[in-house]
Amino acid sequence: MEINRVNTRIIPFRFEYYSPSSLEEALALLSKYGSEARILAGGTDLLVDMKQRLMEPRHLIDIKRIPELKLLKEDSRGFMIGSTVRLRELERSKAIRERLPLLHEAISSMGSVQVRNMATIGGNLCRASPSADAAVALLALEAEAQIAGPTGTRRMPLEEFFLGPRKTHLRSDEILTGIYVPHPPENTGSSFIKLGRTSLDLAIVNIAVTLRLKGGAIDHCRIAMGAVAPRPLRLRNVEEFLLGRELTPEVLEKAAGMVEASIDPITDIRATAEYRKEVSKVLLKDALKTAIERGGELRA
Amino acid sequence: MKIEFILNGRKRRVDVEPNQLLLNLLRDELGLTGTKYGCGVGVCGACTVLLNGEPILSCLTLAIEVDGKTVETIEGLAKGGSLDPVQEAFIETGAIQCGFCTPGFIMMAKALLKENPEPTEREIREYLKGNLCRCTGYVNIVKAVKLAAERSKASKLDAQSAL
Numbered sequence: 001m002e003i004n005r006v007n008t009r010i011i012p013f014r015f016e017y018y019s020p021s022s023l024e025e026a027l028a029l030l031s032k033y034g035s036e037a038r039i040l041a042g043g044t045d046l047l048v049d050m051k052q053r054l055m056e057p058r059h060l061i062d063i064k065r066i067p068e069l070k071l072l073k074e075d076s077r078g079f080m081i082g083s084t085v086r087l088r089e090l091e092r093s094k095a096i097r098e099r100l101p102l103l104h105e106a107i108s109s110m111g112s113v114q115v116r117n118m119a120t121i122g123g124n125l126c127r128a129s130p131s132a133d134a135a136v137a138l139l140a141l142e143a144e145a146q147i148a149g150p151t152g153t154r155r156m157p158l159e160e161f162f163l164g165p166r167k168t169h170l171r172s173d174e175i176l177t178g179i180y181v182p183h184p185p186e187n188t189g190s191s192f193i194k195l196g197r198t199s200l201d202l203a204i205v206n207i208a209v210t211l212r213l214k215g216g217a218i219d220h221c222r223i224a225m226g227a228v229a230p231r232p233l234r235l236r237n238v239e240e241f242l243l244g245r246e247l248t249p250e251v252l253e254k255a256a257g258m259v260e261a262s263i264d265p266i267t268d269i270r271a272t273a274e275y276r277k278e279v280s281k282v283l284l285k286d287a288l289k290t291a292i293e294r295g296g297e298l299r300a
Numbered sequence: 301m302k303i304e305f306i307l308n309g310r311k312r313r314v315d316v317e318p319n320q321l322l323l324n325l326l327r328d329e330l331g332l333t334g335t336k337y338g339c340g341v342g343v344c345g346a347c348t349v350l351l352n353g354e355p356i357l358s359c360l361t362l363a364i365e366v367d368g369k370t371v372e373t374i375e376g377l378a379k380g381g382s383l384d385p386v387q388e389a390f391i392e393t394g395a396i397q398c399g400f401c402t403p404g405f406i407m408m409a410k411a412l413l414k415e416n417p418e419p420t421e422r423e424i425r426e427y428l429k430g431n432l433c434r435c436t437g438y439v440n441i442v443k444a445v446k447l448a449a450e451r452s453k454a455s456k457l458d459a460q461s462a463l
Contacts, residue, residue, distance in 0.1 A: 009324070010321065011319040015318055016318065019364075044357075044360055113355055113427055200429050
């Protein structure tokens, strides 16, 4: 049926709506309705799909009333970000801006004020877009996903959480409950760069870098990129190459070449694969230089 | 499903379907057609309203979700026949041509000035990034926000010196 495929004025089918007030209730509903159910958080992706009939869940489980999913907590080891925390709350958080400036930078680049007021960090990650800005920053920050299911909770590195476009490790009866982000080592500088056709766009390519120098040589380095592979990528081989080296022009060139060889971008509506390969080299150099300028220096 | 919410300062009770969007509740059932349908997918900002004071997109919000909350639309700005200063500024700077994007921009401007009473031009443009205008080229819209901010500051200073 082609009718109503491009109507975005209404949601052209009926569904049941639930608003559980506990995680147990939500998991029970998810188990009961299985593939006929979808989790509703911010709705900025799901409702768009529903309007276009790309998804037609019979049951919508709104998880925004569940208390523990809304919490943003910090302790001496790091942050625990509940999955329904809105992007705007993260953007406004002074603690995140000061201790995780990389995440702050990434989230500030996402969507618009209106979208950030509605969208949640968990919803964004579960969408598993290869270009997700928050995901790229969180990969460089070595974040972990916290997942709840009928048999209990589990944690996994965010790097393993993404399987491909729109595919995560979540089983159909599981909910992402939060993201754990450890505090970066002291005195790391960081940089997030996002290239888009307009100021309000998905990334053509994005990159997140954390870096620290000790005695002029790199002693800590994490690099993640988005929109260059089916999922957001940690570039471990480039990180290993840079470790212990000084950031000379030759080293930068070699690292950029390694990035080009490690990524596998596609040609799509936003850019060609060739452009993405070229611009990735530029972004790597820019991001590394900026991270150093921002004080990624350990005074021994 | 019965919901209850405060709309432009007045308590409303309505019966809504789960699949009903806030935008359509406001326009079709409650007769408030100031908020516009532009794109329906969250990129144009024409459907912007304030929910508990924060700007959101009513085309991507289920009507159910405003239960127990406060909604403000463009219709709620003018008080007792007098236009809101932001509305006046938009008129004076020529920020309105066809007017379709205007309610969305004005609601955003109200939210911006509440959070940041003296925004720079860059901050204004960044904040309004989620609202599109096909007529004006944005220059006069930015001027309107600046003008509204200046006037608000001036009237605050007047009020202080009158004390």
